[in-house]
Every structure is written in C-alpha cells, then in structure tokens.
Amino acid sequence: MDKNQLKQQANAAIEANREAIIAFGKACRATPELGYAEYVTSAAVKSQLEDAGIQDIHHVALTGLKGWAYGKTHTAKVMIMGELDAVISPQHPHANPVTGAAHACGHAAQLAVLVGCAMGISAVAAHLDGDVCFAATPAEEYVQISERQALRREGKIAWLGGKQQMIAEGAFDDIDMAMMVHAETNFPGAHIVTGGTSLGFIGKEIRFIGKEAHAGSAPWLGVNALYAATLSLQAINALRETFRDIDRVRVHPIITKGGDIVNTVPADVRMECFVRAANTEAMKNVNAQVNRAIKGCAYALGAEVEIIDIPGYYPLIQNPCIGKLFAHNTQTIAPDALVEDGKPFGGSTDMGDVTWLLPAIHPSVSGFNGILHSAELDVADDDLAYILPAKLLTMTAIDLLADGAKAALEIKEAYPRKSKEEYAAFWDEIIKVQ
Secondary structure, three states: OOHHHHHHHHHHHHHHOHHHHHHHHHHHHOOOOOOOOOHHHHHHHHHHHHHOOOEEEEEEOOOEEEEEEOOOOOOOEEEEEEEOOOEEOOOOOOOOOOOOEEOOOOHHHHHHHHHHHHHHHHOOHHHOOOEEEEEEEOOOOOOOHHHHHHHHHOOOOOOOOHHHHHHHHOOOOOOOEEEOOEEEEOOOOOEEEEOOEOOEEEEEEEEEEOEOOEOOOOHHHOEOHHHHHHHHHHHHHHHHHHOOHHHOOEEEEEEEEOOOOOOEOOOEEEEEEEEEEOOHHHHHHHHHHHHHHHHHHHHHOOOEEEEEEEEOOOOOOOOHHHHHHHHHHHHHHOOOOEEEEOOEOOOOOOHHHHHHHOOEEOOEEEEEEOOOOOOOOEEOOHHHHHHHHHHHHHHHHHHHHOHHHHHHHHHHHHOOOOOHHHHHHHHHHHHOOO
C-alpha cells in the first residue's frame, strides 16, 4: 500500500471506533486526578491501549505509561503522547469534590486522541518502516509544588514535571521525535494552530521567617513575616515596567500560607511563584530581579527568607518540518479548517522540554469552549476535540514512517537530538543548582 492508502485505512479504523473514542474521553473527564496520582486514569488508558493491540506497555514516571506498535522495520521511532493529569479547578462541574481536580485543561480529550491514534496505527503498523510509541504522561500541570517537592525528598521523583521525569528516567532515549495536541478554545469551527510557542518558567518556593508574638498585647516583640511577604508582592509589581515586551515576561506569586492563627504575629509565611518568559535569558535575568526584591523586603522588616528555585519548563519551540506535515494533513481531510502558524501561547508546558531534547510538535486543535484552567472549559464539538486530532496525528506518523521512513530520517539528520545528561546540565545552568 502507498502512503495515502495507509492513511485511509488508519482513518477508517478510527472512524469505526468513533463512539468508543468519544466515550472514553468523557469517562476520563469524569475521573480527574492530580499529577503523579493518576492511578485510575492510568489503569484505564492501559486497558484501552492493550485492547488496541499496543505491546510492551510499562509504567514510567510513577503513573505514566509507554507502549509500542511495531513496524515491519525499526528505522525510526515516533512517540505520540497524551497527558493524564487534571488541574485544580474546584468550581468546575466535573471537579473531584475532595481534591478539586478537574479536566479544565483538555487532557481528558488528549487521552481519547491517544487511544484513537493507537487504533489507527495498529491497523497499518505492519506496513511502516518504524515503530510508534504511545505514551500517557503524568503531571504536566505544575501544581502542588510543596507536595511534589516532598516526593523529591522521598526519592520517588527527581523532577516536578512528568515529561521531565520521563527524560531523566531515559524514557525518551529510544525516541527520535514526538507529537501531541493541545486544546484550542472559543473558536467557531475548525481551527488548527501549528508552530505555536509558549513561555518557559522557573518555579519558586519562598518561606518568610519572622518571630511570633501576641498580636494584641505585644506585637512589637514580633517580626511579621506576612508583612514581609506582602511587601515583596508590591516590590515585584514595581518591577513590571522594567520587563521588555519582546520577552513576554509574566511573574505571578501566590501566598500559600499566611500564618498560623490570627492572634499571633505570623512567623511562618509561604509563597509559590512562577517567573515566565519567552526565552531562557529573560527567565534568568527576571528571576534574579525577583529574588533581589524578595530578599530586600525581608531585610527591610527584619525577617529572614528562604528561596528555593526549581526547574520549571523550557519554552515550546516546535519542529517546523513535522508541523508542515500536520498542516498538510489538515488541508487534506479538513479543507475548511483555518490553519495558523506560529501563534504564541502565554502558558507553559513540559512539552517545551521535549522540544529542547528532540524534534517535536504540539499543535492546538479547536473544539472546546471556555477559558483554559477555568470552570467554563468544556468540549463543544466531539469531532474536533476527539476524532480529527486522532486522525491528524496518525496521518503525520504515517508520513514520517512510510516509504522507508525517509521523512523521519531527514528530520533526524537536520535536527539532532540531545541527551538526558545535557538536559540536566542545561537546567543546572539556568537556576545554578547548588
């Protein structure tokens, strides 16, 4: 069979399982779990991948999964991914009432897309000159920093982001290129964004240490750590006019602990913060500014402060060659879709770290309403959210691995991958880990 026939056969397999794919996406939406705790979701995905004929499925990065559809030869290896975790959005109609977890991020749809791709690729894998790896990745949402830091101290993880942990464990060592999709919201009709960028960031844990005293009878004997924290918020705000527009800087701290009891001068106040920017140089420079402001405010009020800088995510830089294949396939099966290239996104994703490591794409596909990470986010069009992206990723994988995997080999040569050791060294340099 030629490449177009393979695409037709794969898409027919996806179409034949349309209702099952959609139902699985809705089932995942109903059982949201937070990062590194996606046990129910992981088990459900594993069962679906097994039913689709995916082999050698095993766990990676605590709750993640990795399995294979093997080709007739093993010339190149392409990974297709979907993300397991939810975000915290307690007001979402499908939120877990205990944890506040909700799929206000579109990840449930990604998992349905992953399963759909497995069904499509399994129908044609025997004709491909390479292998397709299917990965369900944990902990993309960079939340619960303190809890994940505890997992690090326990030795269960080394990195807070799931794909970062997969990199460290070597889960990408045998992968040549990777791809997945992201939710695009509030667009009337089919809208595809290829080549989009996102911001990188440095994560921060901050602890202000003051001195307790009775808040009513002798507050002058204390040192108010909460005032030091709130003063630092004002100092960070005063820095904003120094940020260059071209760097797209975003700094957004929150106070996660404001004290112990109202009748005692707060002596233990905690904050978490992201320092985001479009490039690593800006990330480093702005992070230094923010640290200086925080330390100065603590000093001004006689408090102490501990700042822990944590590797966040690398800016998303997608591979243009794979992106063109994805866009061409969109024009083939969805000719009425609006396809845009290079649209910036203000969020961050650990897929950025994958794009640092090897050639990868993370296009956005419409089919969702509401604002990402809000109670409003929901699927508006089942075909756009679940079925079309499954077909597009499957067709792109076929483009890469058909005809002797010529396209994949050309991309490998033009964009040589890096190692997990280089990745760790990169982040050590960014945050100067001691």
